[in-house]
Amino acid sequence: MSILQIHAQPSRTTVWILSWFLFATGIVSYFWVSRGRHIDNPDDRVMPTLRQMGQAFADATLKPAEDDEVSGNPDQQSLASKIRRSMLWKDTMATGRRFLISMALLFPAVLLGLHMGMFPYVGSFFLRFVLFFDKIIALSLLPILFIAFGIDELAKVMLIVVGVAPTIILDAFNLTRGVPKEQIVKGFTLGAGDFSITYRIVFKQIWPRVLNSIRLNLKAVMLFLFAGEMIASQDGLAYRIALLRRHMGMDTIIPYVLWVALLLFLVDFGMRTLNRKLHPWFQEA
Amino acid sequence: MIPVATARTILDDKTAPASLSTPTIICIQDVVVEYAQPGRPPKRILNGVNLDIQAGEFISIVGQTGCGKSTLLRLVLAEEMPTRGQVLVEGSPRKQPDRRCGYVPQKYSLFPDRTVLENITFGLEVTEIGVFGSFSPARRVRRQEFQLEAIGYLRRMGLRESDASKYPHQLSGGMQQRVAIAQALIMRPKILLMDEAFSALDPGTRAGMQRLIKDLWRETGTTVLFVTHNPREAVILATRVIALGRTGGDEDGANIILNLSVPDTDDEPSIAGLARRVEQTTFPDGAESDEQSGAPEI
Numbered sequence: 001m002s003i004l005q006i007h008a009q010p011s012r013t014t015v016w017i018l019s020w021f022l023f024a025t026g027i028v029s030y031f032w033v034s035r036g037r038h039i040d041n042p043d044d045r046v047m048p049t050l051r052q053m054g055q056a057f058a059d060a061t062l063k064p065a066e067d068d069e070v071s072g073n074p075d076q077q078s079l080a081s082k083i084r085r086s087m088l089w090k091d092t093m094a095t096g097r098r099f100l101i102s103m104a105l106l107f108p109a110v111l112l113g114l115h116m117g118m119f120p121y122v123g124s125f126f127l128r129f130v131l132f133f134d135k136i137i138a139l140s141l142l143p144i145l146f147i148a149f150g151i152d153e154l155a156k157v158m159l160i161v162v163g164v165a166p167t168i169i170l171d172a173f174n175l176t177r178g179v180p181k182e183q184i185v186k187g188f189t190l191g192a193g194d195f196s197i198t199y200r201i202v203f204k205q206i207w208p209r210v211l212n213s214i215r216l217n218l219k220a221v222m223l224f225l226f227a228g229e230m231i232a233s234q235d236g237l238a239y240r241i242a243l244l245r246r247h248m249g250m251d252t253i254i255p256y257v258l259w260v261a262l263l264l265f266l267v268d269f270g271m272r273t274l275n276r277k278l279h280p281w282f283q284e285a
Numbered sequence: 286m287i288p289v290a291t292a293r294t295i296l297d298d299k300t301a302p303a304s305l306s307t308p309t310i311i312c313i314q315d316v317v318v319e320y321a322q323p324g325r326p327p328k329r330i331l332n333g334v335n336l337d338i339q340a341g342e343f344i345s346i347v348g349q350t351g352c353g354k355s356t357l358l359r360l361v362l363a364e365e366m367p368t369r370g371q372v373l374v375e376g377s378p379r380k381q382p383d384r385r386c387g388y389v390p391q392k393y394s395l396f397p398d399r400t401v402l403e404n405i406t407f408g409l410e411v412t413e414i415g416v417f418g419s420f421s422p423a424r425r426v427r428r429q430e431f432q433l434e435a436i437g438y439l440r441r442m443g444l445r446e447s448d449a450s451k452y453p454h455q456l457s458g459g460m461q462q463r464v465a466i467a468q469a470l471i472m473r474p475k476i477l478l479m480d481e482a483f484s485a486l487d488p489g490t491r492a493g494m495q496r497l498i499k500d501l502w503r504e505t506g507t508t509v510l511f512v513t514h515n516p517r518e519a520v521i522l523a524t525r526v527i528a529l530g531r532t533g534g535d536e537d538g539a540n541i542i543l544n545l546s547v548p549d550t551d552d553e554p555s556i557a558g559l560a561r562r563v564e565q566t567t568f569p570d571g572a573e574s575d576e577q578s579g580a581p582e583i
Contacts, residue, residue, distance in 0.1 A: 191384040
């Protein structure tokens with residue numbers, strides 16, 4: 001039996017090996033090439049060794065950030081307080097705060113989509129405009145946002161909202177419209193009013209799907225967040241990556257990129273787990 | 286779990302069903318329904334339908350696919366408005382569906398995000414408790430009463446108490462419809478509207494459901510409108526069978542082509558005879574003469 005058949009049945013071990021193969025090849029070939037470059041030129045900055053990256057990461061997590069005015073002897077501080085003064089911690093907090101604010105601002109977008117789907121007047125008022133806005137490339141608005149809102153936090157948060165909110169609104173709208181008519185009629189016949197039907201029947205039913213849609217849009221959120229931070233910011237993970245690029249600080253950039261990927265994975269995983277736990281009735285299909 | 290003690294008799298006796306002296310509960314007068322189609326003349330579905338239904342009747346509505354059976358049901362439900370004519374329920378026209386009609390559709394009949402028990406009590410909770418202030422002690426007591434009542438209905442529908450905490454997707458199609466009927470009946474609707482409610486069930490389950498709904502109708506005295514495309518099912522259940530069909534061309538829309546009173550009988554030859562008559566009227570050319578009509582029922 002050929003291994004390239006639709007009906008091929010790889011064993012569990014084979015599946016495990018295959019699924020990790022590209023990771024292993026990537027890592028091995030990186031360090032192979034990196035070692036070669038370092039033999040040629042010990043000062044190579046493009047492909048740092050594991051030891052260099054480890055050192056840079058330790059510096060980023062355990063040494064106080066440059067702008068942190070050191071009080072007392074750094075050696076006497078506890079590990080937790082060292083981490084709290086570190087560059088990575090501060091960057092993560094800054095980015096995390098912007099991320100959370102944007103997520104909070106996406107909640108009204110969900111409600112708007114819900115009402116657009118439920119109430120014909122609200123729908124006809126907003127739908128065309130949101131569809132139009134959805135087609136605008138948010139990054140092209142960046143200069144306008146910076147001019148309109150200044151280059152501080154507001155502009156960055158607005159960039160995310162402008163970039164992701166139309167998608168979320170339209171998703172919530174479509175999910176609302178996708179709730180079978182029978183459910184709404186049933187609600188009326190059981191004595192529910194508009195309010196109860198909107199929130200207790202429809203909203204409750206679409207909520208796990210909305211969470212899912214927000215989860216799938218996390219990458220877009222992060223994309224806009226990073227774009228904003230790279231262009232105009234004094235802190236944040238993307239600011240640091242952009243800053244270190246100028247110094248060819250690959251030994252810090254690579255751990256930072258992996259750290260961001262890990263964080264995003266954890267948020268995604270957390271949301272998925274939470275969604276399953278909170279909504280045992282939810283059938284993803 | 287909820288303590289077991291039926292709070293009160295579940296389905297209290299109301300007036301005995303259907304006699305001609307009972308008041309008219311649904312009055313359909315010269316109803317025309319047309320659907321607009323872009324760039325073409327509107328498509329006429331129903332063409333001047335007149336129908337009076339007395340309280341306590343069990344009406345089956347049969348007809349070919351697309352002849353307006355479900356449209357007629359949605360008119361009574363007030364989910365849809367007639368283009369011309371009027372539909373009166375208890376003497377007054379309505380703007381949107383309300384508590385007077387219970388509704389059991391073929392699909393999506395339960396709220397997927399609620400357990401069986403929550404599905405059944407939903408109507409009681411939403412009408413009595415509402416959205417706010419549902420945590421006060423008095424409300425908690427009331428909620429327990431609802432749950433007791435719901436458990437009673439659950440038993441009456443032939444479900445086990447252990448099913449109460451299941452979600453709809455964990456139930457079979459037949460069990461889902463049983464819960465849906467309980468959910469509708471707990472609100473004591475004047476009219477129960479069933480739109481192909483048993484059509485997705487396998488023959489054995491279907492026969493059981495038919496027995497159940499007939500018994501419930503006898504117990505409650507609710508007026509039932511039952512849409513089906515199975516002539517035999519129509520005859521077995523109903524006190525009156527209404528067949529819809531087109532008499533003219535395709536553009537004319539459908540009207541009532543048969544209005545047949547059915548005696549309350551278990552006599553197999555007469556049921557078979559009536560079913561044949563309904564079938565011949567409804568499906569004259571034998572077209573789509575129902576895949577389920579050969580299946581054993583009751």
